[in-house]
Amino acid sequence: MSLKEVLKEHQERRRKDKLAVMTMVFRRSKPHPLIHQTRLGNEELLLVIDPSTKQLLHFDSLKEAGGRESARQQTLARQVVLERSILADRPAVQLCLDVQDCYIDICSPEVLLLFTDNFDYQHLRRDFVKGLLSDEVMGNKIYTHEIFGDYAARIDNMRAYDVVSKDIIHRWTYPMVPDIRFASPETGIKIGRSNIYKEDGVVLAPTTVIGPSTVLGTGTSIGDKSIVRNSVIGRGCTIGSNVNIEGSHIWNNVTVGDNVQIRHAVICDGVVLKSGAIIEPGVLLSFKVVIGENFTVPAYSKISLVRQRPEEDSSDEELEYAEAASGVAESPPSPFYDGRVVNGSPAHGGDELPESPRWDPSEVGIAGAGCNWSAGQDEEWRHSVAPIPSERIREIVAREEEGELEDDARDMTASSTNDNIAEQVDDDEADEEDESAFFDKEVEALFRRAVTGEAGAHEDHVVLEVNSLKLAYDRSFSDCAGAMFTALLNLASERPHTTSRDLLQNCRQVVVQWGPLLRRFLKSQDDEMEVLLVFEEICVEDNREFAPIFASVLQELYDKDVISEEAIIAWASEKQQADESDKVFVKQCERFIQWLEEASEEDEDDEDEE
CATH class of the missing domain: 2.160.10.10 (Hexapeptide repeat proteins)
Incomplete structure (x- = not known):
């Protein structure tokens, strides 16, 4: 990203208000703990902002409670208390859960003085930012700058x-x-x-x-x-x-x-x-x-090759961390062996150096070199390059679902005392359309990762990630199925073809390979009918080359047990009262639907005879 805009904004604000000592840069990120943790290994942030001035009023991280606590305990661990003064004399405040901290701060010279006066600050966010926001005596202010098209991210794990x-x-x-x-x-x-x-x-x-x-x-x-x-x-x-x-x-x-x-x-x-x-x-x-x-x-x-230093007793967690970090950074390139330094300064006991390093074969194998650093294994998955284990994703999704159930119960209680719901404005509808399109793109991106064999994109993992997107975007299984089916058709369309027969062959290959994945999102007959409606929409609006082979693709979906007989018959029945223009694909499938209905009647007759 370019810093020109945020620098100019900060300088103009400083000319008007000398108490505006800092501007923090943020970017949008979907409000769901799984998105944050699978993306950059960070926790969700809660910002309270004055929408008219972009002044930051409150900053907090919604850290997940450790262990196997209940949903109630998890909810309590993530509760945030806001000062009453934040709401005073302001017509509105904006609570943001959909932000990612870029760790880019434009600071005035006063910030250095504030750090000097508060020499015990160890963490820029946890100590300095929170301390500045809670200090009503000095009155210093922090403002925010949001980026949209630019890219900015911090690498801290x-x-x-x-x-x-x-x-x-x-x-x-x-x-x-x-x-x-x-x-x-x-x-x-x-x-x-x-x-x-x-x-x-x-x-x-x-x-x-x-x-x-x-x-x-x-x-x-x-x-x-x-x-x-x-x-x-x-x-x-x-x-x-x-x-x-x-x-x-x-x-x-x-x-x-x-x-x-x-x-x-x-x-x-x-x-x-x-x-x-x-x-x-x-x-x-x-x-x-x-x-x-x-x-x-x-x-x-x-x-x-550098041995891990033993932890020293200290009441200050941050000083411990800083000491350990500086020890690693400042250690010489030569390794420590049994308290002595090889190829470096003499050992404490004299000038003699060991003839060969003493490495533990259980840590690096025979003739290996190095020592294993112990770490908090419970949290290693969060900050590792390895894909997050499926059981961890299930835990996060399950906690979020339990929390949503509690929220729904509270909302129902509140709604009984307040039946006056404001009408939704056009802007909200536009935002919903944008979010729906973004959701479809995210689902297709996950599917593409599975197609290309990208790391961590096995079928089970894709299902878990799509389910997390479903929660984050408040979507249904039919939405997931529709987006996944669109991705399947896009894949078939991109493969080389010159005729409708070639395209149909591509569709058959895709359905055979990826139909089982689509089937995992079809939880009901309504979900299956949604796929058929999406297919119609694609043939009419997005990609008309599928229109001539609609019936053949539908039969392939039926043959591979992706779409059921009941869903196809129900879809055709719904179209009976529709306009002629909406019956184009039902008529194309007329012979196939008739065959399904006759087969269904024969099955019913056989059951009656029995």
């Missing part, structure tokens, strides 16, 4: 690192994309179909398979029958044969032996993975770590 990297590869950050901003003058980058980027000087064996959303750096060579998908491979890497790399970030000068499996991991410069090693999802291997032959690194492990 590995999930955010992975997501922003994927956004760059998918060109959401244009012109900051690999072939424009990251290519060196000496080395060019070629972009192929499905967002495959290759620098000059990449050597691939004839049987190597490079999947979608992949970047390969110069000087990298990949052996026979190796597969790389949805990954970034740096420069100067040597990758052996029969290697499978998926959803991972491999930096420069990494050596990967034969028959190695790497899934959703981050591998830093100079790492060596010996033959047969398996790197499970969520693993982070620091600089020059060596993993022994046929050794499996467990999920979410963090391995480094």
Whole structure:
């Protein structure tokens, strides 16, 4: 994003009001905890803003309660108390749950003085922003700036690192994309179909398979029958044969032996993975770590040549964190061995250095190098590059559904005392249409990920993510089914075809492969009828090349048990009283519908005879 607009806005505000010391940048994000956590690993934010001035009145994060608490406890953990003064002398306030903090702040010089006066501030948001908003004596003010078309995001954990990297590869950050901003003058980058980027000087064996959303750096060579998908491979890497790399970030000068499996991991410069090693999802291997032959690194492990310092007793959590972080950053590149530093300063007990490092084979395998850093395993899934486990998604969705049931009960009680509901304005209807279109695009994007085999896009995972979108957008299963069916037809239409017969063959292939996924969103006969209505709308308005093969596609959906006989007959019955223009596709299916009705009558007769 360009900072010109927000800088100008901040400067103009400062000229009018010297107490306007800070402007914070936000962007829109759908209000659902699953969206925030699967996207950047962050919690939901609640902002209270004066809509007329854009002044920030309240800032809070709706942190999920830990453990297995009930929905009631989860709700209490996420409750927010607003000061009465926020509502005083203001005709309206705006409560925002649909925002993402970009961590871009335009500050006046007074901010530095405020930090000096409050030397115990450790966290910019939790301490400084909240402290500034609650300080009524000084009267300093914070304002907000919302971006719409621009891209801005903060990388403060590995999930955010992975997501922003994927956004760059998918060109959401244009012109900051690999072939424009990251290519060196000496080395060019070629972009192929499905967002495959290759620098000059990449050597691939004839049987190597490079999947979608992949970047390969110069000087990298990949052996026979190796597969790389949805990954970034740096420069100067040597990758052996029969290697499978998926959803991972491999930096420069990494050596990967034969028959190695790497899934959703981050591998830093100079790492060596010996033959047969398996790197499970969520693993982070620091600089020059060596993993022994046929050794499996467990999920979410963090391995480094620098030994982890023991935690020191401290009552200040933030000081503890800062001390640990600075220790990692300032540690020399040489590893610690049993309290002594190799290739560095002499050991405390004398000048003698150990002849060889002492690494635990249970952590890095035989002849490996590195030590495993312990971490809070309960939260590792939240900030890892690995896809969020299905059971975690189910927990979040279940908690949200339970919370919605409680909200519905409270709303019903409130509505009994207040029957006067304001009429919906035209602007709200327009917003609803925009949101519906956005929902359809999000569902299709999830389906496309499954089609291309992108990391974390297995059928069960797609179903869970679509269900989370359903909750976030307040949609029904019929909406999900309609959006998914549209995505199926778009896929069939994009495949090569010159005649209606070719298009029908494409549809049959798509229905065979993806019909079971669509079926998982058809919970009732009404949902199935909604799919037929969507099909009609597509044939009339969006893609008329499907119109001549409507009946054939419908029969294929019936043959593959996607649409039931009852739904088709009910759809045809509803059309009997419609205008002639609405009966076009019913007439096209007349013979098929007649056959279904006769078959249904025969079944009923057989049941009567029995």
